[in-house]
Amino acid sequence: MLKEIGLKDIDELFSDIPEEIRIKDLNLPEGSTEEEVVKKLREISKKNKPFPDLLSFLGGGIKPHYVPSAVKHILMRSEFYTSYTPYQPEASQGILQAMFEYQSIISELTGMDIANCSLYDMSTSLGEAVRMCMRINRKKRILIPRNISWERKSVLKNYIAGLDAETVEVDYDRESGRMDISDLERKIDNETCCLYVENPNYFGIFEEDVEEISEIVHG
Numbered sequence: 001m002l003k004e005i006g007l008k009d010i011d012e013l014f015s016d017i018p019e020e021i022r023i024k025d026l027n028l029p030e031g032s033t034e035e036e037v038v039k040k041l042r043e044i045s046k047k048n049k050p051f052p053d054l055l056s057f058l059g060g061g062i063k064p065h066y067v068p069s070a071v072k073h074i075l076m077r078s079e080f081y082t083s084y085t086p087y088q089p090e091a092s093q094g095i096l097q098a099m100f101e102y103q104s105i106i107s108e109l110t111g112m113d114i115a116n117c118s119l120y121d122m123s124t125s126l127g128e129a130v131r132m133c134m135r136i137n138r139k140k141r142i143l144i145p146r147n148i149s150w151e152r153k154s155v156l157k158n159y160i161a162g163l164d165a166e167t168v169e170v171d172y173d174r175e176s177g178r179m180d181i182s183d184l185e186r187k188i189d190n191e192t193c194c195l196y197v198e199n200p201n202y203f204g205i206f207e208e209d210v211e212e213i214s215e216i217v218h219g
Helices: 034-045 069-075 093-110 122-137 150-160 181-187 210-218
Strands: 141-145 166-170 192-195
Touching (some): 122 141, 122 150, 166 181
Parallel strands (some): 141 192
């Protein structure tokens, strides 16, 4: 190849890279077999305590997650990883079918006309939901709980930047960790676009007064 492009050696190929910044020695160990690598990684992993074995007070949605055994079996079905679909090249027909069934069931459970499962995560879903509310009711005052993830708060503010919108934080009760209903009643007004409520909230506590909160917002 070097001869074909008119070069004498590999050094000439990389001659445009200054000598002082070239990597001389990668200091890599000798090659290992797969078995040796797995054994070494297992030894390293034993230095850690598994998360499920510890009592965690991290909060913020950080908790052990359990994936049912049936999920792995379903994912092994060929229709979920075949590239064939007549509609879009980046998704398999099986995934499209699963998304359709999920959306249909969620619509039935919630009583909504439609449901969408193609948003990225909780933060971007919040941003999309708030912008939808702003388009529908033409208001720009958004109420959010004070105790929500900084990440969701940051993403939301990015989503509504430039729209002349205002975010107002509703306080939480220091004893229960739930939304402060009195503070909500003080801050909601006729210019309020929407209220965002998480359940369970950022502290991992269920908001028990959702019906009362809904009556305040829609009253």
